[in-house]
Amino acid sequence: MYAALLTLLASIGCRSDTMVQKESLPPCLEGLLFNVSGSEPRTETRAGVPIYNGCASGYQEWAFKVETRLDAAEAERDEGRRGQKLVELASQIVDALTGEAMKIALDMGTTACLLPGGIATLQTKIYDQIMEFKEEEARELYHWGAKIRGP
Secondary structure, X not given: OHHHHHHHHHHOOOOOOOOOOHHHOOHHHHHHOOOOOOOOOOOEOOOOOEOEOOOHHHHHHHHHHXXXXXXXXXXXXXXXXXXXXXXXXXXXXXXXXXXXXXXXXHHHOHHHHHOOOHHHHHHHHHHHHHHHHHHHHHHHHHHHXXXXXXX
């Protein structure tokens, strides 16, 4: 495993005796970096909502978790409590967005996100954005993996 990681780092132009800066890698390779502190980066907020940055690699998991939470909130029988839970959940989901996903939510506006069906609309817009750039990200990942020497 260690040898494979060294080979990958060498293929993108990093020597094993140097530190790799997260900013120097494309987003699709950020997950390969070793976290010196030993702790995993936060993947959820304190409320348990998954943090999402808009990358294609984490969309399916994020969408599944969000849909599960939405279904649970919509299962509430009391109409008043259901509306309150959906608004709170929408607020928590928007709070957990970063990067490109947050930009899409900002473009939608606060009111549109909190309306009934707002989170579903947000998911659709994020999915459309991902599909638009999916091929470009795959090409970039291939480019970085195919390098023989560093930049």
